[in-house]
Amino acid sequence: MxxxxxxxxxxxxxxxxxxxxxxxxxxxxxxxxxxxxxxxxxxxxxxxxxxxxxxxxxxxxxxxxxxxxxxxxxxxxxxxxxxxxxxxxxxxxxxxxxxxxxxxxxxxxxxxxxxxxxxxxxxxxxxxxxxxxxxxxxxxxxxxxxGPAVLKQRPTQRIKKLTKGDNEYIRLADPELAIDQNIVKVHYHIFELNSKTSQYNTYEETHIMRYxxxxxxxxxxxxxxxxxxxxxxxxxxxxxxxxxxxxxxxxxxx
Ligand SMILES: C[S@@+](CC[C@H](N)C(=O)[O-])C[C@H]1O[C@@H](n2cnc3c(N)ncnc32)[C@H](O)[C@@H]1O
Known part of the structure; x- marks a missing residue:
């Protein structure tokens, strides 16, 4: 996939x-x-x-x-x-x-x-x-x-929370800087919760970003x-x- x-x-x-x-x-x-x-x-x-x-x-x-x-x-x-x-x-x-x-x-x-x-x-x-x-x-x-902005500011952990209908979504972005390759590996952890049924899903995906x-x-x-x-x-x-x-x-x- x-x-x-x-x-x-x-x-x-x-x-x-x-x-x-x-x-x-x-x-x-x-x-x-x-x-x-x-x-x-x-x-x-x-x-x-x-x-x-x-x-x-x-x-x-x-x-x-x-x-x-x-x-x-x-x-x-x-x-x-x-x-x-x-x-x-x-x-x-x-x-x-x-x-x-x-x-x-x-x-x-x-x-x-x-x-x-x-x-x-x-x-x-x-x-x-x-x-x-x-x-x-x-x-x-x-x-x-x-590049100059990425290296000055440095990638940091970020959390985004959103609601759509009955679902709540939380996304944690956990970055890993590979400074000798001009890339940042951003590990996404996503949590989806249905507030009515209390059913939830989680999944993870890594996006490799070049600056x-x-x-x-x-x-x-x-x-x-x-x-x-x-x-x-x-x-x-x-x-x-x-x-x-x-x-x-x-x-x-x-
Ligand atoms: C961050 S999204 C941006 C999508 C859209 N341009 C936008 O502004 O919402 C990056 C997109 O690039 C596509 N993508 C990445 N590498 C690709 C490749 N080698 N060939 C075709 N599509 C690619 C992904 O599937 C994804 O849809």
């Missing part, structure tokens, strides 16, 4: 406070600044489709994700938002190797999908594949964990046919820094 196959059941519950519409607007603004005429967009790691439904209001889109259970949820999200079937295509595949039957003006990969690429081969495989699927001067926009530094992004760009055109602290127009865990990079196909 892959990461997310179990977690997908809880994914939207634990991210219910995430402002997907604000994030999509931020990415749409970057697209308008960097792409003269955008008609088509491919999203790498589209998950449950919460950004995709915003993008589909503007472009024809294709969402790729290797988790069938995340994509099942994405289909429901698309139905709920009454998006026409011909506006969104969902493909279950690995973003490192998927071969789509068309090229796109923009590729986006949001909410730390690139941080799931643990080693250089995986990072390069995704970048080269994004490049392969872009039209001339197309852009690839992604966010990821940002990046700008010079290595520049090198990855050179090796995959991109130039780095902009970087920002996530959801801002500022340069990435130690205070913001997330960074956003805009790459142009050359």
């Amino acid at each position: 892959k990461t997310f196959d179990n977690y997908s059941k809880y994914y939207d519950i634990f991210n219910q406070e995430k402002n997907y519409s604000q994030e999509a607007e931020y990415v749409l603004k970057l697209i308008s600044q960097h792409v003269a005429k955008c008609n088509s967009l491919v999203e790498f790691g589209c998950g449950t489709g919460k950004h995709a439904v915003h993008f589909a209001k503007h472009y024809t889109i294709c969402g790729v994700d290797f988790s069938p259970t995340m994509l099942e949820q994405a289909s429901l999200t698309i139905k709920e938002h009454k998006i026409d079937d011909d506006k969104v295509k969902l493909i279950c595949d690995n973003i490192q190797s998927v071969k789509l039957d068309q090229k796109y003006d923009v590729c986006v990969s949001i909410f730390h999908v690139m941080s799931y690429m643990q080693n250089n081969d995986q990072v390069l495989a995704v970048l080269k594949n994004a490049r392969r699927h872009l039209n001339e001067s197309g852009v690839f926009i992604f966010d990821c964990w940002y 990046y530094f700008e010079p290595e992004i520049q090198l990855f760009c050179q090796l995959s046919g991109f130039e780095l055109v902009e970087s920002h602290a996530w959801l801002t127009e500022e340069h990435p820094g130690e205070d913001n865990w997330g960074a956003c990079f805009v790459l142009r196909a050359i």
